[in-house]
Amino acid sequence: MVVLTSGLLWKISIFVLFCVLSRSKADESSKCHSNKSPCVVRHLGELVQENYGRPGLSHIFVAGANDDGMKEIEVWMATYAPGSGTPIHRHNCEEVFIVLMGGGTLFLAPASNASFPGRPQMFAIYPNSTFIVPVDSVHQVRNTMGLEDLQVVIVISRPPMKAYVYKDWTTTHNEAVYHFPYFEKKLPATSYPISETDSAIPITSRMDDLQELVIDVDQTYSDELR
Numbered sequence: 001m002v003v004l005t006s007g008l009l010w011k012i013s014i015f016v017l018f019c020v021l022s023r024s025k026a027d028e029s030s031k032c033h034s035n036k037s038p039c040v041v042r043h044l045g046e047l048v049q050e051n052y053g054r055p056g057l058s059h060i061f062v063a064g065a066n067d068d069g070m071k072e073i074e075v076w077m078a079t080y081a082p083g084s085g086t087p088i089h090r091h092n093c094e095e096v097f098i099v100l101m102g103g104g105t106l107f108l109a110p111a112s113n114a115s116f117p118g119r120p121q122m123f124a125i126y127p128n129s130t131f132i133v134p135v136d137s138v139h140q141v142r143n144t145m146g147l148e149d150l151q152v153v154i155v156i157s158r159p160p161m162k163a164y165v166y167k168d169w170t171t172t173h174n175e176a177v178y179h180f181p182y183f184e185k186k187l188p189a190t191s192y193p194i195s196e197t198d199s200a201i202p203i204t205s206r207m208d209d210l211q212e213l214v215i216d217v218d219q220t221y222s223d224e225l226r
Contacts, residue, residue, distance in 0.1 A: 044077065052183050056084025056143075059183065065159035074159035080104070080150045085142030088117070088166040091182070094157040095133040099125050102143060102150035106131055109138040109169065116172045125150075138166060 044060065051057045061067060062075040080086075085104065090111075097106075103126045109117035117138035125131065125141070133139050143150035161183075164176035 050183075054084070056081035062153075070159055072157065072159075074156050074161070076154040076156075078152050078154060080141070080143040080152075082143050082146045082148070082150075085150075086140050088138060088140045088169065088171075089163045089179075089182075090136050090138045090166075090176070091156075091161050091163040092135060092158070093161055094135055096155045097125070097131050097133070097141070098153040099127055099129045100151045100153060101127050102148050103127070103145040104141060104143040104150045106133075107140040107142070108133070110134070111136045111138075115174075117166065117169045120169060138169075 044062070047060045047062065049058050049060050052059065058079040060077040062077055063070050064074050064076075065071070080102075088107070103124065106123040106125055107120040108123065109120040111134065112118075120139070123131065141150075141152070160181050162178070162180045163182040164173070164178055166176045
């Protein structure tokens with residue numbers, strides 16, 4: 001027969017209380033996504049993925065202004081299938097990209113006093129590369145590598161993003177279509193998710209072939225100005 005002394009009862013009580021509290025915290029952690037309470041650690045697989053009516057896009061708000069109350073920055077994860085990408089656009093916030101996998105092309109027309117973006121500069125992007133898009137610089141990111149998805153982490157300042165979308169690189173700044181919020185369930189018909197200019201840009205499977213893209217963009221841009 002076991003004699004329960006006061007000291008042993010106290011130790012058992014502490015152990016039971018510890019088990020109850022540990023279980024309670026585990027239950028709260030598992031429910032943090034359903035009641036929108038803040039979570040310290042989350043698994044990317046539990047976050048909502050959406051394409052917002054854009055073919056080839058898978059977008060995740062890792063930390064957003066609407067769902068997470070972010071005030072200074074937002075963090076996204078975006079995956080673009082071969083041939084897909086962002087619209088040609090600009091916005092009033094800074095943007096940082098980190099390429100996790102795949103490759104593609106950054107098209108960038110730095111902010112200027114011209115009435116339209118003009119011919120963009122082209123930069124190859126690849127795994128473990130990173131780049132910054134300055135405020136109000138017209139740009140587009142495309143998966144121009146035909147073998148695999150392009151996946152990036154994106155950080156923007158001053159959320160939520162307010163953007164202007166361009167039909168092509170000769171669209172004037174006054175003609176660009178305002179989007180707020182930038183990510184909507186379906187872009188209006190007056191916006192242009194993939195530009196007519198880009199349809200002339202081929203998909204390449206090798207970094208060495210990016211020079212051919214420069215020639216194609218130059219030719220397409222010249223044709224538009226005629």
